[in-house]
Each structure stands twice: as structure tokens, then as C-alpha cells.
Amino acid sequence: MEYVLSLEIIYLIASVTYILGLKMLGHPETARRGNLIAATGMTLAILGTIFLYEGEVPGFIYILIAIAIVLGTVLGWLKAKRVQMTKMPELVSLFNGMGGASAALIGLIEFEHYHGNTLSVITILGGIIIGSISFSGSMIAWGKLNGTFNKPLRLPKYNLLNNLIFLGILAFAGYLVWSHSSSQLFLYILFFSALAYGVLFVLPIGGADMPVVISLLNSFTGLAAALGGFLYGNMVMLTGGILVGSAGTILTFAMCTAMNRSLVNVIFGGFGDTDSGGDSGSGSKLQGDIKKTTISDVAILMNYSKKVIIVPGYGLAVAQAQHAIHELEQLLESKGVEVKYAIHPVAGRMPGHMNVLLAETNVEYNKLAEMEDVNPEFQNTDVVFVVGANDVVNPAAHNDKSSPIYGMPILDVENAKQIIVNKRSMKPGYAGIENELFYNQKTSMLFGDAKGVIQKLITELKGM
């Protein structure tokens, strides 16, 4: 009794650390400590579960658990420490999938111990279904962000097909509950169908929407963990799981809002459905002349500007040009030019991804301006320098109703006096659509690899 009580207290403390940690993660100053607090709570809960367990357990099981934990810690730690910050979104997806798989496996093992108890069976089957979908879906999202398969892959009538499969899975699970079945075969059929559904669920969704999908699957895994908590009457799993389930759902909606897309739209398509602007090119093909400029012209222009706003995009990160852009910023500041970064909420591959990448290079936090704050400033800006960004500055979002990004809030760079766009080529951005900004009278194109171009700019500016 004494032991059980102290384990309960540990779980209580752990639950509080999750809430506190998540709350602190919401403020830049406290975020890191918040993460550490939640991690401490988690460690306590894990150790408590192992060492305060009541009952006879053969020693080799303890050893197995220890091996699994040590192995997982080493692998997880190395993977997380070594990943490049540009590759981070897919890593989050990968870890999310691991959690989902873990939840599904628990269900697979426990099924035989609980049959006959309707409520427990529902909980177990729910955990298997949600966990499996989360696992296979996350793996697909991981592959998509990795660039293994970027294009949305669609079976004919995929929406109808997917919904039918999902209903089929629910019906089959319902049958297992209703018939008090104890068939392991049926259980595995359910497991594999749910895995297949996860794949089919994510495959049709375009790469640009992956952050939303990951966030959604994140809350799924939370739900699966909570179901496990319900099964065992385990409070820390219940609180942690529900907390993430609910917070993850809100986060998913927040991300959708930032891209001005509805969740239904993300999941059931719409993006890229209007292929007219994309590779097929049948629709409004943009015509007109683009103006090219040179390094030295841009250097002179920037040197005599009062205010320069840099719009970084994923292209900057891919070129590993974060450090170069920071150097350019400092150089310009030393010449008395006011420099800011305009960060679109979905710049990079995830909301806030660009901030992380720039923060990595010691760019001051207050130089990173959010979209709503910076948009009114563009009209007083001499030069906007767009580096590797495309869709987030595409005016089609404002004035082309047929465009798939119509309605998405963008950075109004066209209000600035001069616009310099650095790109490697005229290739369309992630959303696969043309950008009329490049044909704007005020726009000059500066082609080349971001890093090389910025370094040459720095050399040029230093000579002035």
C-alpha cells in the first residue's frame, strides 16, 4: 500500500510537470526550462513505474526492459543530436510514429488478457487503430518531408475509398467487440488494416501540408496513450495523453489558420487539385519580362538604403546560408542600414522553423518580425531581399481566385520600393505555382545559389 501510494504521488508530480512544461513552452524565455521540467517528470514516472512495481517479476524481464531503454536512449539521443536543423520536421514525425507504434503494440499484447470485458476491449482496439494510423501515417509524412516521395499520390476516388476503408475498420472493430471474439487472427487483420489506412490517409496529401498532418498525428498518438491510461487506470498516461491530444488538436487548427486552410481542406484535398497553375501549365501561364540584376548593383542599392527587410525561405536553409545572411545583416547594420527579417508563419517547412534556423546563427530574437507586424512596414522599406522564399510572397494569394494559395496571408513585399529576389532558377516553389511577383516592375532577379550570392554581396559591400 505504501508503495502504491508513493507511485501515485510520482504520477501526480509528473502530470503537473507536463502541464507546467507545456505552458512554459509557450513563451520564448521559459520554453527551454519548460521542456526540461517535463523531461524530468517523465524520467521520474518511468523510474517509478519500474522500481515501485508490486508483484513478482523474473529478473530477465527487468534486464530486457533495461536493454530496451538504454538502446532507445542512445539511438534517440544520437539521432536528435546529429540531425541538421533543416531536417528537424521529419525527425519529429519519426519520433511521433514511434510513440504510435508503441501504443499499438501494447494493445496487441493486452487483447488476450481482457476479452470479455467490453469496455477494456473497446479501449484496446481504439488504441490499436489510432496508434497504427499514427505510426504508418507518420512514416509516410517522414518520407515525404525527406523528399523520398514528394508528389501527392492518389488512387482513383481516393476520398471515397479512404472513407470506406475507415468505416470498414470501425465496423470490423465493432464486430470484434460485439462478438466477444478472442481471435488473434482477426486482431492482426484489424492492426494491418489500420496500418494500411494510415498510409492511404497521408499519401494523397501534398508535402506542403505535412506540418499540419504531423501535428494531427501527434494528437492522435496522444489519444492512443490516453486510451492506454484508461485501460490500466494509469493517471499519468491519461493526463499526459489527453493533454497532448487536446493541445495537439488546437495546434493543428492554429497551423491551418496560419495557412488560411481548413483542416477538411488539408485532409480531403484541394491543394494541388487545381493543377492549372502547376506543372501542367494549362491555366494562366504568366507572361512578361523578368529583370535580372548583378551582385554589384544589389550591393550599391543596399549600401545606400535606409531600411532593408530580408525575407528568408526554405531555399536559404537548403543552401545553408543562414550564417552568411546573418553576416550580411551585421555588415549592413554597421553601415547604418536598418535591417529586419520578415518571417512568414509557415516559412521553412513548419511554423516557426525559420526562426529556429536563424536563431541557430545568433540572429537577435527582436530582429525577427512576424508577418502582421512587418506588413505595414514594407511601404517605408527601400529594399526587400527575398532569399529562397516563393509562395509566401506570391501576390496570387491576394488577387487570383483560381490559385490554390488564394486567401493565404502573405508578406506584402510588393509595397516596398525595390524588390530583389534571389533564386536558383525560375522553378516554381513548393506549392508548384508561378509567382507574378517576379514579373513586377520593381522586382529584379538575382539568380544563383543563396550562399554564394550572399557571400559575394558581403565581399562587394566590404569594399565600399
Added chain:
Amino acid sequence: MTELIDFISNNIQMIYIVILMIFVGVEVIGHVPAVLHTPLMSGANAIHGVVIIGAILVMLGADPENKLALALGFVAVLLGTLNVVGGFVVTDRMLEMFKKKK
């Protein structure tokens, strides 16, 4: 109907927790700047690694003769640990970069 009422009264504490936690989750995320969405998602991702507790309980309660259960349980603990450790470490790496300079 009586079953439902039985269910509710038997699990009343858990139902309270579920409902309150849903609101806590919503409140906690409520007014977070977009800048922190990625670390927050990553942190939440680490927290649902709490599923590892369930995996450990499965192992501890497993029949020592049931090799399949032990193997699956082993994998579940391993994957759960990856979720927890990887999740917290990668979140820390992201946030390390946000710390105040100078």
C-alpha cells in the same frame, strides 16, 4: 442505459480528468506565438511518449513463457523510449537557439 450509468459512476474520476485535461490543453496552447509552434509541437510529441509507461507495465506483467508478448513488449519499450528521449532532446536543441544572446 443502466450500463452507461454504471460506467460513468465507476469511472467518474477518470471522466473528470479527461474533461478537465481537455480544457487545460486548450488553455495552455491558446495564445502561443507562431514562432513557437514547432518547438511546442515537438515538446508535446515528447510528452505523449508517456505511452512508454504502458509498455513497461506490459513487460512487467507479461507471462515469462509468452515469447511473442515479451518480444512485442520489448519493441514497444524501445520505440517508446525513442519517442521520449528523441522528442525531448530535439526540442531542447531547437530551444537552445532561442536563448537570449549576450
